[in-house]
Amino acid sequence: IDPSANTDGRIETGLEEIAAVDSGFDAGQFMAGARYAFETIVTAYAKGDRAALSPLLSPKLYADFDRGITEREIQGLVSSTEIHRIKASRIVEAHLGGTMAYITIDCDVEQTTVTRDKTGAVIAGSPDHIATVEDIWTFTRDTRSSDPNWILIETRTAEKSGP
Numbered sequence: 001i002d003p004s005a006n007t008d009g010r011i012e013t014g015l016e017e018i019a020a021v022d023s024g025f026d027a028g029q030f031m032a033g034a035r036y037a038f039e040t041i042v043t044a045y046a047k048g049d050r051a052a053l054s055p056l057l058s059p060k061l062y063a064d065f066d067r068g069i070t071e072r073e074i075q076g077l078v079s080s081t082e083i084h085r086i087k088a089s090r091i092v093e094a095h096l097g098g099t100m101a102y103i104t105i106d107c108d109v110e111q112t113t114v115t116r117d118k119t120g121a122v123i124a125g126s127p128d129h130i131a132t133v134e135d136i137w138t139f140t141r142d143t144r145s146s147d148p149n150w151i152l153i154e155t156r157t158a159e160k161s162g163p
Contacts, residue, residue: 001027001089001091002090002091002092002106003140005090005092005093005150007081010085010095011045011093011094011125014022014092014093014094014095014103015027015091015098015103016156017095017096018094018096018103018143019102020100020145021096021100021101021143022045022098022141024148025101026069027091027144030103030150031091031105032131032148033059033107033149033150034089034090034100034103034137034139035081035107037056037139037150037152038083038086038089038105038107038109038135039055039086039139040052041053041056041057041079041152042081042083042111043083044056045065045068045069045083046079046080046081046089046113047080048069048073048079049074050066050069053066055149056149056150056151056152057151057153058140058152058153060153061063061134061152061153061154061155064136068116069161072131075116075117076117076118077115077116077123078115078116079113079114079115080114080116081111081112081113081114082111082112083091083109083110083111084108084110084111084112084130085109086108086109087108087109087110087132088107088115089105089106089107089108090105090106091103091104091105092104092105092106093138094118098142098143099143099159100141101140101142101143102137102138102139102140102159103138103139103140103141103150104136104137104138104154105136105137105138106134106135106136106158107134107135107136107137108132108133108134109132109133109134109135110124110131110132110133111130111131111133112125112127112129112130112131113125113131114126114127114129133157134154134157134158135152135155135157135158136153136155136156136157136158138152138154139151139152139153139154140153
């Protein structure tokens with residue numbers, strides 16, 4: 001749990017509400033699964049692996065990812081992303097909306113991302129540069145479902161302050 005986001009205890013309260021209606025919920029297991037999903041989704045998107053993405057994303061988010069993959073394919077671009085490590089991951093929001101549980105995580109990641117054109121020339125990123133990225137992802141799950149998997153419904157990159 002991100003202490004700065006939980007000054008009023010609202011994240012703990014949200015996690016308690018989720019656990020109250022979902023006896024199988026465990027925040028530690030959720031975070032382990034979220035970290036695994038993060039790596040899987042980022043690398044699958046870079047590879048254009050729609051089959052890997054489909055069961056992990058909401059229909060709307062899948063459509064957005066599919067559009068990005070299609071644009072790369074049309075332009076003849078090839079992308080790759082290597083996650084070197086997830087430096088930190090924190091729960092920054094948790095709440096229950098009816099039977100739907102929502103948890104938002106913030107991940108600080110070191111990764112290398114490269115996009116190449118048809119000839120293999122690098123047009124974005126660098127294979128030699130490890131960038132630090134802070135992504136904020138929101139997952140949801142219907143607590144009535146027997147399926148224990150959480151679905152990614154939103155991604156955004158944290159805005160950095162300063163130079």
